[in-house]
Every structure is written in C-alpha cells, then in structure tokens.
Amino acid sequence: MDTQYIIAIDQGTTSTRSMVFDHAGAVVAQAQREFTQHFPQPGWVEHDAEEIFTSVLLTLTEALQRGHIDAAQVAAIGITNQRETVLIWDKASGRPIHHAIVWQSRQTVSICNALKAAGHEPYVHARTGLRLDAYFSASKLQWLLEQVPGARERAELGELLCGTIDTWLVWKLSGGKVHVTDYSNASRTLLFNIHTLQWDDELLRLFGIPRALLPEVRGSSEVYGHIRPEYLFGHAAPLAAIAGDQQAALFGQGCFTPGMAKNTYGTGCFMLMHTGSKAVDSQHGLLTTIAWGLDGQVDYALEGSVFVAGSAIQWLRDGLGLLDHAADSEALAASVPDNGGVYLVPAFVGLGAPYWRSDVRAALFGMTRGTGKGQLARAALECMAYQTRDVLAAMQADAGIALTELRADGGAIANNLLAQFQSDILNVPLLRPRVAETTALGAASLAGLAVGFWSGRDELARQWQLDRRFEPAMDADERERLYAGWQRAVQAALVFTPD
Numbered sequence: 182m183d184t185q186y187i188i189a190i191d192q193g194t195t196s197t198r199s200m201v202f203d204h205a206g207a208v209v210a211q212a213q214r215e216f217t218q219h220f221p222q223p224g225w226v227e228h229d230a231e232e233i234f235t236s237v238l239l240t241l242t243e244a245l246q247r248g249h250i251d252a253a254q255v256a257a258i259g260i261t262n263q264r265e266t267v268l269i270w271d272k273a274s275g276r277p278i279h280h281a282i283v284w285q286s287r288q289t290v291s292i293c294n295a296l297k298a299a300g301h302e303p304y305v306h307a308r309t310g311l312r313l314d315a316y317f318s319a320s321k322l323q324w325l326l327e328q329v330p331g332a333r334e335r336a337e338l339g340e341l342l343c344g345t346i347d348t349w350l351v352w353k354l355s356g357g358k359v360h361v362t363d364y365s366n367a368s369r370t371l372l373f374n375i376h377t378l379q380w381d382d383e384l385l386r387l388f389g390i391p392r393a394l395l396p397e398v399r400g401s402s403e404v405y406g407h408i409r410p411e412y413l414f415g416h417a418a419p420l421a422a423i424a425g426d427q428q429a430a431l432f433g434q435g436c437f438t439p440g441m442a443k444n445t446y447g448t449g450c451f452m453l454m455h456t457g458s459k460a461v462d463s464q465h466g467l468l469t470t471i472a473w474g475l476d477g478q479v480d481y482a483l484e485g486s487v488f489v490a491g492s493a494i495q496w497l498r499d500g501l502g503l504l505d506h507a508a509d510s511e512a513l514a515a516s517v518p519d520n521g522g523v524y525l526v527p528a529f530v531g532l533g534a535p536y537w538r539s540d541v542r543a544a545l546f547g548m549t550r551g552t553g554k555g556q557l558a559r560a561a562l563e564c565m566a567y568q569t570r571d572v573l574a575a576m577q578a579d580a581g582i583a584l585t586e587l588r589a590d591g592g593a594i595a596n597n598l599l600a601q602f603q604s605d606i607l608n609v610p611l612l613r614p615r616v617a618e619t620t621a622l623g624a625a626s627l628a629g630l631a632v633g634f635w636s637g638r639d640e641l642a643r644q645w646q647l648d649r650r651f652e653p654a655m656d657a658d659e660r661e662r663l664y665a666g667w668q669r670a671v672q673a674a675l676v677f678t679p680d
C-alpha cells in the first residue's frame with residue numbers, strides 16, 4: 182500500500198497553513214498563505230471568512246503538490262484554529278452575514294463592562310472557567326445579532342448558523358453538511374458549561390443567543406464527515422480532528438499528564454498546563470479551559486493568555502521601523518549587554534492574564550539619553566519572558582506544584598537570546614522541540630488517532646524530540662532585580678489609563 186499521510190490545517194490569526202505529516206510525525210510538505218486583517222475602527226479586528234476558506238483550499242492543494250503526494254494517500258485531515266473568533270452565516274446560501282470578529286477585537290468591551298457592572302461575572306466564571314471579557318466569543322455574537330440588520334429575527338427563525346473558525350471550515354469543507362465544534366473550542370465561547378459539557382441556557386439568555394444558531398459539540402478526535410472530493414483532487418478524506426490552536430499545541434508537545442505545561446510564543450503568548458480530568462479553578466487570574474475531548478472523556482487545562490508577545494517585535498519592525506525582519510531582533514538585542522533599565526509593558530490591546538485590564542495602554546519606562554535601538558529590542562524580547570513569569574507564578578500557585586520544565590514553541594522562541602533569558606527569568610529549564618509546528622502536529626495527532634494511523638498517546642509521546650534545552654544560568658539576585666523592575670513598570674502602567 183502507498184505511504185499514508187495526515188494533513189493538519191492550522192488556521193491562525195494572521196495566516197493559514199496546511200502541513201502534511203508522515204507516520205514518524207515529521208513535516209513532509211507545507212504551504213502557507215497570509216490573509217487580510219480588517220481594522221474598521223481603532224481596536225477592532227475582523228476577518229473575511231470567505232477569504233479564510235479560500236486560503237484553506239489553496240494551501241491544501243499547494244501542500245500536496247509541493248510534496249508530490251497523491252490525495253488518495255491522505256488518511257485524514259485535522260483542523261486547528263485561532264480560537265474565540267466567531268461569525269454568523271446564512272444556512273441556505275452559505276454566505277457570512279458580516280466579517281468574523283477576531284479574538285483580539287475590543288469592539289464589545291462596553292457589552293462586557295455592562296454585564297460586569299450588573300454583577301454577572303461570578304456565575305459566568307463558575308460555569309465557563311473564563312472572565313467576562315471581550316476576548317471570548319459570546320459578546321461578539323451578541324454584537325453581530327444587534328448590529329447586522331435583521332440578524333436577530335433571522336436567527337430566531339433558524340435561518341442562520343454560527344461558529345468559531347473550526348465550525349465554519351468543517352461546514353464549508355463538508356459542503357454544508359456538518360455543523361459541529363469540539364469541546365476545546367466550545368470552552369472558549371463563554372456560552373459552554375465546562376462542568377456539565379452542555380451549552381448553558383442561562384448564559385445563552387444573558388447574551389441573547391438563540392440556541393438554533395449553535396453547532397453540536399463533539400470530541401476533538403473523531404470522524405465528523407468527509408471533505409468534498411472536488412476540494413482534494415477527488416478524494417473524500419475524513420475530517421477527523423478539531424482543536425483550538427493552543428490546546429492542539431499542548432497535545433503536540435506531548436503534555437498528556439497533569440502538571441506538564443507548554444508556552445507558545447506567537448502573536449500572543451499562551452501557557453497551558455494540563456490538569457487531567459480535574460477543572461482547577463484559578464484564584465490568580467488564569468482561565469480554566471477544556472484541553473480536549475478524547476476517548477469519551479475530557480481533560481482540562483489552566484491557561485494564561487497574554488495578548489501581546491511576538492507582536493511587540495512586529496511593532497518594532499512595522500511601527501518603529503527598527504528592524505527589517507523579526508529575527509533581526511536577536512542580533513540587535515545582543516548588541517547591548519543588558520536592558521539598561523528599560524522596560525516595555527506591551528499593553529497595546531490592554532493586559533490579559535493575570536491582570537485582565539482592557540483599559541491599560543502600552544508604556545516604555547526607564548529610558549535615558551543613552552537609550553538606543555538595542556535596549557528597545559531587549560525590552561521587547563524581555564517583556565515576553567516577564568509576562569510568562571507572571572503567568573507561571575499564578576499557575577504554580579493555582580496548581581500547587583512547581584514546574585520542573587517548560588516546553589516552548591511558536592515563531593518567537595526560535596530566538597535563542599529570548600529562550601535563554603526566559604529560562605533565566607523563570608529559573609526553569611526551557612525545552613524547544615525539533616518539530617516547531619506543534620500546533621499543527623497536535624491537530625494531525627488527534628486526526629491520526631481517530632483513524633488508527635497512530636496507536637495512542639504513548640506512541641505520540643515517544644515521537645516528541647528535543648531540539649535544544651536551555652538551562653537557567655542567571656544568579657538569583659540578578660533575576661529578582663530584573664523581575665522587580667518589570668513589576669514596578671506594570672504597576673506604573675496600571676495607574677496611567679487613557680480617558
């Protein structure tokens with residue numbers, strides 16, 4: 182029989198990737214497409230869901246062509262996606278009624294603030310493990326139903342469907358036959374009870390969301406349907422996995438047992454710790470979320486969501502013009518011995534975990550006349566490490582355990598200076614795996630498990646391979662001195678809020 186492969190579709194915030202994995206878990210071919218970011222007003226971020234779907238079809242076919250792989254060799258397709266981003270579309274025509282509202286978008290801050298002021302946060306948190314924040318899908322759906330003319334009436338008549346990006350893609354790829362999501366994505370909507378594993382009627386009422394809009398919630402590793410053959414050179418491959426991108430990365434990093442954690446350094450920074458079958462309620466500003474539904478049960482995770490990480494480097498590049506490429510930040514930072522007392526609090530869209538302050542704005546502290554590009558590059562890299570320490574401290578306090586190692590992935594951790602500094606500031610070894618595309622690997626793994634391509638988690642755990650291990654090398658006084666500077670900078674930024 183011909184060699185078989187699994188395709189993972191990684192639909193991220195700024196680009197879509199299709200990656201083909203072989204049985205050893207190695208990437209044999211891939212294709213990537215960026216798509217348009219729409220900023221209709223300051224702080225708003227939207228995507229054209231049709232453009233996203235086109236990017237998926239193009240990368241699927243490009244990846245197969247590049248790898249000279251026959252579509253019949255595709256054993257299954259797994260989907261992983263930017264989370265919380267949500268849209269509504271017309272059931273009959275398949276056309277979105279408006280752009281998708283992206284997770285970063287702040288256009289529903291006032292909806293959330295009003296609900297918080299009315300005292301709803303405690304029970305929303307108790308059911309969902311989340312916060313009443315514009316980051317999650319529920320207020321975005323409410324906004325769409327209120328702002329798009331006729332949407333609410335049509336939703337109540339059952340003419341419309343909604344979904345996060347996974348749901349949209351499965352619906353489109355299956356030719357409008359399958360309307361599903363998985364537990365990991367449902368757990369990011371603010372409408373799903375993570376304890377009863379049901380859409381929550383009271384939360385639906387609170388946000389005014391008709392139940393008829395919502396998809397069925399399924400496991401993260403099962404065959405939901407098949408791709409229309411015309412989308413894959415005539416082969417109706419099974420659509421066999423769905424997982425939110427951060428949970429997929431946790432899976433792809435082989436964090437299968439309680440206490441194992443990963444941190445992904447992409448646009449934002451997302452640290453997740455597996456907590457097993459237990460939903461640990463955070464007392465320190467973290468989220469409780471569903472890691473995945475697999476083999477008939479769900480596993481939970483604690484999550485620290487940091488909104489700005491690698492995008493601080495993009496700001497140096499595109500906003501300030503200090504760099505040509507993000508990777509140049511390493512040499513620039515290495516051109517100076519230290520941060521020279523400069524700290525960047527990168528609250529460009531407010532601060533996420535563990536602060537949850539959407540009103541705070543970014544700030545630079547500690548500059549002197551001698552401050553130059555090198556210190557700014559350091560401050561931008563270091564802020565990822567300090568934010569990670571904030572989250573790790575919260576996680577250790579919530580879980581009651583000390584982390585012995587941190588598995589790291591995402592575009593920015595290719596930066597060796599950042600990786601070493603991160604290990605120093607945490608005083609924990611940082612492990613960078615050989616397959617950097619852990620998000621896609623996680624989705625491929627879940628799809629492969631669903632169709633018997635891999636035997637189980639043990640086999641997957643054996644495939645995880647180390648690229649480089651960074652050991653903490655900074656002395657304790659220096660570590661605590663630097664971190665104390667960060668804490669002062671955050672406190673100062675929290676005090677200054679715009680009108």
Ligand SMILES: Nc1ncnc2c1ncn2[C@@H]1O[C@H](COP(=O)(O)OP(=O)(O)O)[C@@H](O)[C@H]1O
Pocket residue numbers: 193194195196446447448449490491492493494495507508509510511591592593594595596
């Ligand atoms: N060598 C590098 N050093 C620092 N930051 C980097 C480096 N390479 C990429 N980045 C940053 O990492 C991010 C891209 O990582 P990626 O994992 O592709 O993100 P996402 O999936 O969120 O789009 C960008 O914000 C970019 O600025």
Ligand SMILES: O=P(O)(O)OC[C@H](O)CO
Pocket residue numbers: 192193194195262263264265284425426427447448449
């Ligand atoms: O698309 P990414 O990789 O920036 O991930 C976005 C997260 O899923 C948002 O919660």
